Amino acid sequence: MDSTGSTTVINRLLVANRGEIARRVFATCRRLGIETVAVHSDADAGLPFVREADAAVRLPGSSPAETYLRADLVLEAARRSGADAVHPGYGFLSENADFARAVIAAGLTWVGPAPESIEQMGSKIESKRLMEVAGVPVLANHTAGSATETDLPLLVKASAGGGGRGMRVVRRLEDLPSEIAAAEAEALSAFGDGTVFVESYVERGRHVEVQVLGHRDGVLVLGERDCSLQRRHQKVVEEAPAPNLADAVREALHEAARAAAAAIDYRGAGTVEFLYDAETERFFFLEMNTRLQVEHPVTELVHGVDLVEQQLAVAEGRALDLRVIGETYGHAIEVRLYAEDPAHDWQPQSGVLTRFEVPGVSGEFDLLNRPGLRLDSGFESGSEVSTHYDAMLAKVIAWAPTRAEAARRLADALSRARLHGVVTNRDLLVASLRDQAFLDGDVSTDFFDRRVIVPSEEQLPPDEHLLFAAAVALAERDRADRRVQAGIPVAWRNVVSQPQRTVFAVGSREGEHAVEWYGGRNGYASVRDETRVLAASPDGVTIEVDRISTEVLVAIGPVSAAGVRDVQVDSRLGSLHLRALPRFVDPADVVAQGSLLAPMPGTVVAVHLESGDDVSTGQAVLVLEAMKMQHTISAPTDGVLTELAVAVGSQVASGEVLAVVTPPDTEPAEGENA
Secondary structure (H helix, E strand, O other): OOOOOOOOOOOEEEEOOOHHHHHHHHHHHHHHOOEEEEEEOOOOOOOHHHHHOOEEEEOOOOOOOOOOOOHHHHHHHHHHHOOOEEEOOOOOOOOOHHHHHHHHHOOOEEOOOOHHHHHHHHOHHHHHHHHHHOOOOEOOEEOOOOOOHHHOOEEEEEOOOOOOOOOEEEOOHHHHHHHHHHHHHHHHHHHOOOOEEEEEOOOOOEEEEEEEEEEOOEEEEEEEEEEEEEEOOEEEEEEEOOOOOOHHHHHHHHHHHHHHHHHOOOOEEEEEEEEEEOOOOEEEEEEEEOOOOOOHHHHHHHHOOOHHHHHHHHHOOOOOOHHHOOOOOOEEEEEEEEOEEHHHOOEEOOEEEOEEEOOOOOEEOOOOOOOOEEEEEOOOOOEEEOOOOOOEEEEEEEEEOOHHHHHHHHHHHHHHOEEEOOOOOHHHHHHHHHOHHHHOOOOOOOHHHHOOOOOOOOOOOOOHHHHHHHHHHHHHHHHHHOOOOOOOOOOOOOOOOOOEEEEEEEOOOOOOEEEEEEEEOOEEEEOOOOOEEEEEEOOEEEEEEOOEEEEEEEEEEEEOOOOOEEEEEEEOOEEEEEEEOOOOOOHHHOOOOOEEEOOOOEEEEEEOOOOOOEEOOOOEEEEEEEOOEEEEEEOOOOEEEEEEOOOOOOEEOOOOEEEEEEOOOOOOOOOOOO
């Protein structure tokens, strides 16, 4: 809508974002006959969203600061491509009032709320003051000087951002100053604004948010979502409607959200987030996201509405046609499939997604129907998962008439998914959806702290049958790669009484796991039991255990310089990320005892100690930033920091030695390679 209040028509829309949300917006545009423009970094050039757009403009570089956060480059891309409107997606510039003003000043239609609304809700400190005036319940703010023991625990939060960055839970007053400093540094890195604030932390709170749609005739409320299952204060599982919520509380939440949006004359799609205390049935305003949320599909499926279409209608100045919003029906659950390792502090992963298949999907970005299973993904088989951006691969959403049916449908689809090339949180998602506490609706933001959903790798021994299948697949790969003596049976040896022995490391844990097996003209056999191999290839092995056959899918990576080979296996027995170890190890590849290795590729953003300093177990040595999160690297033992191989700004690869801590009374071995 232009300044005169008349309607406008969008013909060519640029999405100032990437991946899954860009594809999501494009899907609505295709249905409405609107041409689309993608902007992309060099790292994203091969992703599906670039191919699906009618036009694509390259933003030279790979990091967000070089590309998607450059408002000038995005506006130049709109000019060059002939776009007449800009949709910001979520993240990056989506809640940047200056960017919204620049879009409008360039004569383009801004698909979002007024810049003034973004500013009013952009600061969590100022927005809380505004909501308090509007009569919306808020939590009290604290400072390092005013907080007392009775206020504990406390939560430090970034004022300008979200997604868990800049958030710290504080349980001891003496830790508050250092946690504030750490949160300020992370917030400054993530959002360009290091302002933080402190409020009370509700231990068993629930994260409940309300979808609003502000338009020229008022504020439409489209129900609530529960987003309580979180890790690192970032959402993992979301659902609509919220379970175990009294009708009176539900109505009060909706009215509080309506009042919040009305207080700033809000236009467009937005979400008002609340912290709900189930014990007291009280709720408190957290923030308002002045954009489309990641979890919007569950609202779409339950309410039968295309929220992007409604955003476009508001941006064009049209009255909303409430007839297109269907009857509220059923239950929808969404999970965020991340490239990360829950067993190792949720470390993000990167690499080539060699296989990405979710069976039973009845619609990708399905907007008009209520599919049993919907997939919103930014990746496909063969896509590169970069270290520059968030680790989310896809959203998988199930709809069903009841919550129990939706959970069952979603867990089954995920358990059958074929995910190779990077470690994912798939097993944790399946276990969560099948967990009895979750099925009972006993959800809270500390769910993963109080429920051991997926044991760590140290607690969970690898399945011997999967190790055997991986060894057979490796043997078949050797057969396929063989250039000479093709007639010799796989795994043949002249001492036939002795088995073959394949040694694996599991995940990133220390220790080795060996599997012994025979191979020859009569096929493969496991030394451990009578497991039979019914079919074998480098990509998969079908085994029979106790007369039950199981297909094991295998993805074999290239051999590293150290002779190590990545192997991923997937089956109904579970999934494993393995490293096939060489029989003989070059001494040059052995790292010194006490070496601190980079858990992932990233950038060193802080170094707390110097070479020669005394250190204690658990003491922070340095901070590594990767995939929008900061990871503290701590000393594994008491000792002396005998080597520091990096400095602030260093780019490191996964497995690279960052530092060496030598325990007391230990001398580094002469010539030992660190």
